[in-house]
Amino acid sequence: MAGNSSRVTKRSLNACTRCRRQKIKCSGSQPCDGCNKRKLTCIFDDRDQKILVTRGYIDELHHKIELLQQSGERIDPVPLSPDYAEDRSPNLKEDSPQLSRSSPQEHEDPQIHNEIEDPASGLTNPLSTGPPAFMSADNGRTFYLGTSSNWSFTRRVLSLTHEHVYQEALPTGALIFDGATYDLGWDGLRSSHGSEVPAVPTFDHAMYLINVVKFRCGQLYHLFDENEFMTKLHEFYTEPKPHATTGLWYIHFLLVLAFGKGFVKHKVQGNRPPGADFFVKALQMLPGVSVLHEEPIESTEVLCCIALYLQALDCRSSAHNYIGQAMRMAMAEGMHTQMPIEYLGENMVQRCRKIWWTVYILDREMTSLMGLPQTLNDDHINTLLPSFPGSVQRTAAIGMHIKISRIIAEINGTVYAIDGRINRNFLLRTKSALASIASLADELRRAFPLHMDREISGVSRISAYLHLLYHQCIVLATRPLLFCFLKIRFESPENCVDVLNTSRTVRNLIQMCMDSSQQIICILHSLQSEGLLETFLSFDLESIFVSTVVLLMGPAIDTRWTYPFWLEKAYAIFEDIIDSGNLVAKFRRSELQLLDELLSCFPQEHPRCLSAPVSFPNGVLNNPEVPLATSFPPSTQAHALDHDILSDPGITMGGSDFTSRLTAEQIMAVADSIESIDTEWMSNAMIEHSIW
Template sequence: MMEDIPGTTDSLRRRSFLPNKVVACHRCHGKKIKCSGGHPCRNCVQAEKGTACVYPQRNRSVKVSQRFIDGLLEEIDCLKQDQTARRHVPAPDGTQLIECDVTENVSSPSSRTGPRDHVQGTGRGECQGETDSNAHRQATSSEVFQSTVTAPSVTPAEADPEPVNSEQRPANLTFNQAPWFDNRNVFQTPVLISETADAAFATRFRQVISNPEGPEPVHLLRVNYANNEALMTLKESNIEWPTLARARFLIEAATKYANRYYYIIHRSSVLEGLSRCLLEPPGSESVLRCKYWALFAIGELCATRSPVTQSYPGMSYFAQASKMLGYLDERPGTDSIEALLLLSMYSLALNRRYSAYIISGTAMRSAIVMGLHLNIPESQLADLAIRDHRKRLFWTAYMFDRMWGANLGHPTAIQDDGIEIDLPLTPSPTESFQSEGGSKDDLESAYYVANIELARHLTSVIRSVYSRPGHQDTQLATRVQASLQDLQSWVNRLPPHLQVDPLAETRNDLNAVSLNLLFYQCVIIATRPILLHALRVQVTASQSTTSSPLTSQVPASAAALSEACIRCARHSFQLLAQSWIDGTFVTFDCFFTQYLFSSMTILAISSILDKQNAHSDRDSFEEASRLLRELKGAGNCVAQEYCHHVEAIEAALSDHVKAVITPQDMSALDPTAMSASVISQNSQNPSASVVSTANFPWTDSSLQMLLSQPPLDMQFLEDAVRDRHPQGLYRSDPNYEG
């Protein structure tokens, strides 16, 4: 026996306290020299290789008792049961079913994988620069399509199991309570994901209809964009200046495309400045020359008709124009602001949204430095054309800053109370934007004024619906109602020439179409959280065996807002389809592509929510997905990103239909099983299947009544948008750490 050997116990006790053997760093191990340990070690410090001193990771084998393992398994089972109970819990009043936030479990391998979330695939015409850095990301799907959600830990003192009154317990705001960060190891730093983004809403939609027993779908990474390495390579290369004929052609194409939405440049002044630019030395990198490089990039982007096989259209010109970002003018001029706005617009086509937002913010701040946000006296600037150009240029930067920031959920560069410049040909408050019999310049001014005010309303909608709680002085219901009333007032003031009629035989004006599409997008962004809440109520009721008919209903006010969202999505897709037929849907148009994806996501929800028009909305969704895939095949970077989400949505819809729809319902959804009465009814009234968008009939009588009611009648928005639930409904587990 070891106890009988003298000194054995003391020897073992001393051995247990001996220091561990020092593990050599990689550099010392490779040189076969003794490593002193530490970070960095002595040898690496002497060789001035402190940053290269890295130690191998040790994988120790630790013996644990069987009781400890059994306890872990019991805790896992308890957490799974608690997670299922947290997903779908009826409200205390029993009026509706609502979903609680479920922290994404990333420690379990089953929660990190899912067939519908690993959507990959790159067709021809992928954005230049993806094949190098992004190919590695796509090859490692475990890193690309899995997110890590960090939640605050809960100490036993905080997780008090004693019963507490649910009315006294603080509300659990799971929507927008904490910022949504994408913390995957493919990024150098966590990336902020905005709830206002269309891709983020598509992820929320897939999470609602997913199987509660399976892994929760995660957000798909945005990998389809031109990376920095590709742009740096093109920037260092020597790109020849196009010939005079080619330059004029690209400028014509760029001017027509840029001015179809916003005012940036004068066509006549640009053609005059081209001759001055040709007189500069070939190696010159002046602001004027960079502006023409940006014009060439946009012109080639719009003039390209064939699918992209190698480089993205105009990206070489864009890389040359980006050289001006290396040095910013201490005293910026209008040429500098115009170049920045053009670079921002082209960055969106490359799907570089963050870069576009940063560049537009730089343009706005340059305009502020120039004093474009203030009215300049006529005594200091007598030229009326220059004053009008300064005015319009500022408002274009204003719209860029607000619209780009709204898509990302980021703040604006300047507040409205700091702007003193007048609107272009501002109408009186009691009149519409412009009378019917105005001149061409007056009609264009009316379009610009309407577009500016709509961009302002979009920012108001984002702040009202998606702002962080605790940062507002008024209730959410009051802010949402005020935003919708502002949109309704905007519609009432819109002149007839800026409205569209899909039943008209003549082609609609392009400015009117783009304005209508932006308006529909504003309404969709404002109301789609309510639509998602209505879908959640229906899905929860279908998955629950104890739900009553009352619990599967939503308030009439929520139903009215959901219907307005669906109606706007139908109008938007109809205008986009007509633009495709008319040839005005440019292949690389990032704005129309975004509107297409936004509307088709709503149509996908309507296909399983609205039983009356489910088949029609599903057909529209499939047609929209086909158009989006054509844009992807042509090389549209924005469409390439959205196609990943579309494939995931299609897989989620298929799984949801298999899970909740019976064979009898499947036969009812079959197009061949449609009754003859329905077909004859549609043939007798063809306009019934095509919703008219004339005079913006986006609001029905129920929604009109809702907008006229006091804010207290819209209190359900606090629960629908924020998903507020009393914590007293859930059992607190002191061992649960989020």
């Protein structure tokens, strides 16, 4: 083809600050075409210009740095550019109820990360790199071990420890896998042959179950529109009709009853979950997707109910699929947009906003629990927060919940990114994630105080949940380092503590992970003392599971990270949830006891060696009444670590008065301490100890 019109214009080697920030094409001229057209000041930052240097030049610079360090001179790190810091800012605008913000991973330029990466290092994050990790159950089904999954993390630690102690792979016969805890007594077919409609409770009983559902999860998630749902409920009980047990509302009603039974019924028969009859019948009656789209608003609520119930049964894959259907159905109806009130009406728009943010939050959290990448770009969302007449706090709670969910997505997309490096790139991503977390610390404490140290006020269930989720973000962002140092401990047990003490920054990051784990247990203990532990849904169980794993790993890395007091409280919380009929908690505790037994063989000065591979102690899979005294190793040394940057005189490690919180200043102090010298130290430590 002739003519200049067929040529492809080459991308400019340099871009102005404005074009780089907005991720748009820049002409490279001074001023560039875009700024000139808009009559804006065009600024080129030489620090952003890409240059090529030889490998010898980089080695020479490293050699000079080593000489300067040996001479005692301080090397000031190069600060991040203002544009990079601005792009990474996690704050949502406080002056607007609109919460539209693109995911951090969408803004990142791969070329920028390639430039800041240390080209001499091939070290990788074992939780998110290398060949995908899988584990097979006894029935032959293979499960993918997601990168950020709590379940996956524990299995990886178990496998690593078992292989080190016994030089053989971890047997999976006694382990529990996705969807294997409960038996719904249903083959999955929607045929109604041989399936009777379960007897619905009386009106008073139904009202009681519905109110329990509203109290237990209605403040966090929107599962049904109260006005429409209750209107049809009264019609159902006052005007019996031939087709009263058909239609989407009846399916919705059965699902709400299933939740109610799950919340109030503490003893189960065998391995059949409470409310299973109602839940199974609802799934059998559920029409296909093409029919659900005829009533998209209520159908999305129904799909949310199904996903949340399945999540409570530890059917994570199925729950993730159903919430994915709900997400697509909601987007197809435009719920993620600013729906026009003047055209659709106030009630419908407010209901759709409640539905959308419930779907959004559940999708973010369930995707993280699966250890999978997030699929929704926040740039496409511009709907507003719902309003609750007479309850501004509920709107604020949804806003905070959304912010924390976005931080979870940021951590998944950066710290656990594919081929994420354990050296410079990994620590910079950790630093960015901690900065996002720190931005919420003071706001969370101010807007949703816990009051755990007050006798005149109980703990708010909403506040407790938000704080638990917040501390889980800290654990999620920092526990890859814990995993790495467990590997160092196994590879070089005599040098691990010395290596760890070499970098105060890395030690403080792990200490932060430990402190947040204790905070989680402290909050759950307060809920337990007031009878507010959530024993059916998986929220509190995930929290206690995450924190206990971290505290069990601590002594294996450094015996000064020993917390018998908090482990005792953790197992007591497990017992409470198990006593309420939660079989998932029973199996989770069993895995922790197995990990406890394995780790206790190794870190002590006189390790307890086992003559044969361990199994679940005391027949725990079949006996929930396992004495707590054998559930964690005896303490030989109280916690004696200096907190360094995290030091707080209000922390009492050996008693029950653990009421201090990590402030924004403390978290940022740790984040800001991550500099180039720490990234180089991390690389050298991994190479020296031949971890990869």
